[in-house]
Amino acid sequence: MDVSNILASHAAKFQSVTVEKETPLDVDTGFLTVTDPNPIDEETYNSNREEYLQSTARDGIQSLFASLFTLPTQASPDGPLAKLPPPTTQLPRSKPLPKPKPPTKWERFAAAKGIQHKVRDRREWDEEKQEWVSRWGRNGKNKQKEEQWITEVPANADADYDPVKAVRDERKARVAKNEKQKIANQARAAPSERDQRKKEIDTTLATTRISTASMGRFDKKLEGEKNLRGVKRKFDPTESNETKNSLAIMSKLASDSKKSKKESTHGDDVLNVRKAIRTASRGRGGVALGRESGGRGRGGKRGGKR
Amino acid sequence: MTFPLYQCSRTPKSARSKRAMDARQPKEIEDPRTAIFVKGTHTGEVLNGAMKELMALKRPNAISFSKKNTVRPFEDASSLEFWAQKNDASLFVVGQSTKKRPDGLVFARTFDGRVLDMCEVGVEEFVGMDKFKTPKSTPGHKPMMHFASELFDTHPRFIQLKSLLMDFFNAEVIDSICLPGLEHVISVSLAPTPTSLNGAQEDDPKNLPKVHFRTYTVRLLSSGTRIPRVELTPMGPSLDLTLRRHQTADPELWKAAMRRPKMKKTEVEKGLGKKRKNMEVDEMGDLRGRVHVMKQDLGKLQTRKMKGLKARAGEEVDEEIGMEEGASRRKKPRVESL
Known part of the structure; x- marks a missing residue:
């Protein structure tokens, strides 16, 4: 077929x-x-x-x-979803990368001991009510003892013992302790004043060291002085245009523009032309002298309506 | 100097403002960039139309400044930086028409609240969306982009332009896309490369070829295979642009902007990022490696000593030839499981 x-x-x-x-x-x-x-x-x-x-x-x-x-x-209600590979073109970010959070004291301890992080649920199962109640906040389980209508009092308690106040104080103390730990963690995360000052001194020293006439190149080194850190050395490119550079220097030397200029204006040795012009024009220069003497018609033309 | 809001040490006073501040924090995978469209002191009809329609393509991540502003991005970019931090935006289109530079659009992008780079283009010709009586794409859909010319890979000005335009329309990193949602194409092609450009790279923008910015909608026809046949219909806007002034990125700032997040361990194992030699993850998820073992010299192997196997004086030559053969085959890798 x-x-x-x-x-x-x-x-x-x-x-x-x-x-x-x-x-x-x-x-x-x-x-x-x-x-x-x-x-x-x-x-x-x-x-x-x-x-x-x-x-x-x-x-x-x-x-x-x-x-x-x-x-x-992958199927979806709007049609097939294609799984895209990561892009190959590199585009700049719009904001810098997020800085990692400094670990708290507990996190450091947990890492050292190998304790796994566990997410605690916001809600808790209440056996009496047979329902989920919030751990803290409004109607929180942590306030259950404060709100119950009858409380057991220990036998050796004082006469003015208030069980509700005792439980409440205990809870408030826990909150205060947590706050204190939070502040301590923040203080630990912030760079200390001493470190900052040290850094400042280092930068000032580095600036002064390169602030001499030779930019620190020919300075006498003191005993025990360390080399500057983070100084990048710059080199000419390996495939340099050496011929071009040397030719440029050569041509500069050969032309000697200043010298030739001098010679041309000075004229011969007997008369100093420059001085003569200055005297004749009363210090206004050769151009003004020329304009005054010969170029009346031309000057008028130039000054005319444009 | 202004700082981005997220760098301020102010503590948010309400939960709502805290959420707003957190939304502006730097993220590992960034949100789509927001573009601000700014009118300069004078914009003609052409620029107004061009900016409006470019904004229509960029919606919903676009903010329009309706009033005129005295802004000269190439001379003083401080107001751009201020707007960037105020609006949490990182892209700008500034339209300004002057006698010297008629119908100029400046594309600028920022990094960390500072201007990264800019490129000015002149609008030579503009045809709006309403001139084409064809179907239009849905606003907010992701466009496909097409760049045509070898200069987009070789010439620094066009590399910058491509990067800017890609950042403008398509920079969001997504992990999946709905295939029927692909509706329109933004095509950027260049005029034929002038011969003067191939030799010495002149920096005169007059020598650079024109840029043709076209938009098309896509029609998919069945082709009998899994891949459909694509047909395009002009949608508008279409612009003919010429390159003008530009400002390249400061190398330090560019380096900071190009920094990538550290790869996760699973991604590295999948083969992304730095290549790890001789190691691969097989289908079962086991790490397998290849080890190179030199060819063993069996000639020197000590076997059981017997009187009869002792080498005699005449046989030494033979043995050496055998060794040389062994040496030539030495570099064969041997696969072994780790």
């Missing part, structure tokens, strides 16, 4: 989904972005710009879809 005809007709019915380009397209599926590194075809661009732009965009998006539709999917 020959099926080539059927196959051909089937192929004709659907247009191709493959994209062939000289350089393969660069698809970043994570950012839904495709970059076409092929150069723009000038002829087609000039003859029919909009169509050309659309067709290149279509090719690019086709290849993006090809990679999107091969991703593993």
Whole structure:
């Protein structure tokens, strides 16, 4: 049985989904972005710009879809969800990375002892009421003893013993203790004044060391003085343009522009031209002298209406 | 100098303001960037239209400043920085039309409340959405982006432009996307590269090719395979842009902005990040390694000593040849389980 005809007709019915380009397209599926590194075809661009732009965009998006539709999917009420890989293009962040929180004293202790962190539920099961009640806050279980209508009093209690007040004080003390620990943890996390001062002195010292005429290069080193930390040395690039640099120096030396200027203005040794001009023009310079003597007509033209 | 709000040592007075402050804290995986659209002292009809439609593409993460502002981002970026921290935004589009630079749009982005880099483009031609009588995309849907030209990989100006535009429209990192929700494409192509650009890289923006910013909606046709055939329809807006002034990022600031969070252990094992040589996690989740073992020299192996096996004077040459053969085959790796 020959099926080539059927196959051909089937192929004709659907247009191709493959994209062939000289350089393969660069698809970043994570950012839904495709970059076409092929150069723009000038002829087609000039003859029919909009169509050309659309067709290149279509090719690019086709290849993006090809990679999107091969991703593993998950069904959802709105249609299939494609699991995207992490993006390959690196874009700058808008805010710095979050700083890790300094560990509290308890956290440090727990880490040393290998105690696992356990999340405590906000609610607690009440056996008497047979329901879930909050651990603290409004109608909290921690206030149960304060609110019950009858309380057992120890036999050796004082005459003015108030069981409700005793329980309440105990609870308040726990809260106060927690607050105190919190403040202590915060104080521990903040850099100490001594450390800050030390840092300040170090930076001042480093600044003064490079504030000499040679920027600290030829200073006498004191005994026991340490090298400056964090100083980056700079080097010329390895593939330097040494010839260019030396040629620039050579040409500078050869031209000696100052010298030639001097010679040209001075004229011969007998008459100091510069001095003569200064005297003749009464210190206003050669240009003013020339304008006064010869260039009346020209000067008028120049000063005319513009 | 202004500081971002999250850096202030102020303690929030109510739970609501605390939530608002926490929402602005730096996060490991960042929220989508918000863009602020600012009008300069004078904006023409073209710029007004262009900014409005760019904002339509950027919605809902866009804030429009309706009043005019005396702002010159390239001379003094302090007001941008102030707005960035006040609105918790990190992208700016500033429209300003002057005699020297008609119809200019400045794209700027900030890092940590400071301007990172900027790029000014001139709008040569603008065709709005309403000029195309075609279906439009749903606002808020994520666009696909397409960049066409080799200059986006080679020329620093266009690398910056690509990075800026990607940051503008598509920078949010997401782990999955709804495939029927992919509706529109933003295509940025360049005019043919002028020959003067290939040789010495001139910094004159007049030599740089034009940028064609086009938007299309996507139609998917069945193709008989799993992958559909894609057809595009122009949607608008479409802009022709020329590059003008720019400001590159300060290297220190750029380095800080490009810092990535530390990888989790599971991600490293999956093969992300730094490649670990000769180690891989197999399908069962076991870490397997390959160890290279040198070829053993069996010639020197001490076997049972017998009188009959003793080497005689004539046989020494033979043995050496055998050893050399062993040495040439030495570098074959051997797979062993850890």
